[in-house]
Amino acid sequence: MKILLIEDNSELTGNVQDFLHKEGVICEAVQTSFDAQDKLLAYEYDCVVLDIMLPDGSGLDILRFIKSQKISASVIIISAKDSLEDKITGLDWGADDYLTKPFYLSELYARLKALYRRNNLKGNDLLEVGSLQVDTCTLQVFAAGMLVDLTRKEFDLLVFLITNKNRVLSRQAIAQHLWGDYIDDLANFDFVYQHIKNLRKKITLTGNRDPIQTVYGIGYKFSDQYS
Missing domain, CATH: 1.10.10.10 (Winged helix-like DNA-binding domain superfamily/Winged helix DNA-binding domain)
Structure with missing residues (x-):
């Protein structure tokens, strides 16, 4: 499984990458919308883990970019903003899942596996x-x-x-x-x-x-x- 993490919190990024690496997952990371678009155009990913609050824009704009470019990666939104409006907007714009900070790394991994199984393995193990x-x-x-x-x-x-x-x-x-x-x-x-x-x-x-x-x-x- 290959993941792109778009998150500007360096400590969280390091924790996620260390955890997923131990599970055999390739996890690349960027901190800005600009770098995220470069990565998404240059490489293929199974899933994008996307923070809504980024230093140079909204993660929702990245979500819209993913859909407009017909990028096939699944999207999990992560955000400290636990509002129904954010969740509905993200899911309406094509996100596959929503996880509120703080979260357990094991839960993130479980959701990544579920999406990978659904999209790549037709729901089977x-x-x-x-x-x-x-x-x-x-x-x-x-x-x-x-x-x-x-x-x-x-x-x-x-x-x-x-x-x-x-x-x-x-x-x-x-x-x-x-x-x-x-x-x-x-x-x-x-x-x-x-x-x-x-x-x-x-x-x-x-x-x-x-x-x-x-x-x-x-x-x-x-x-x-x-x-």
Whole structure:
């Protein structure tokens, strides 16, 4: 899961990022509307966590920007303003959820998981493609009933490929989804190839066919013809 946090409180931002990082979530953060728009135009996110009160404008304007640009990310509004009007406005303008400050970090994470499950996994915790079963709660993968021992990055890579099955994903898109803006200083994306190679090896060692197709010069695709 890849999150953009738009929040000008540095302490809260640090706490949220530390907590989500421990849960295996990529969480990038910005403090202003200007920087938020740059990020939203340059990268893809599963969810945006959006404060209403920002130093250079209203978070509701960012929400309107997200909808006008047809950005597919879910939106959770966070705000200290516990008024019915704010909630109604945010939800009417397309927000998916509203969380009032202060909140428990575990509650934010639970809501992020619920939105991800609804929007990316069709409401299910279990992904099934052919003989592959991927449990997004226990982080376990089975191929024809055999447990496939994956690292967390390999697991996230497999989920990303499956939820985008039959779509060609570039090496850059895969890197951005799994590592966020840490990749900006990298000269190449050769490490993506290594993760793909390891994932393929672990699946085929169970006696199953390789479900990942290489699209030469572009990237990779997970085929729904896999069985």
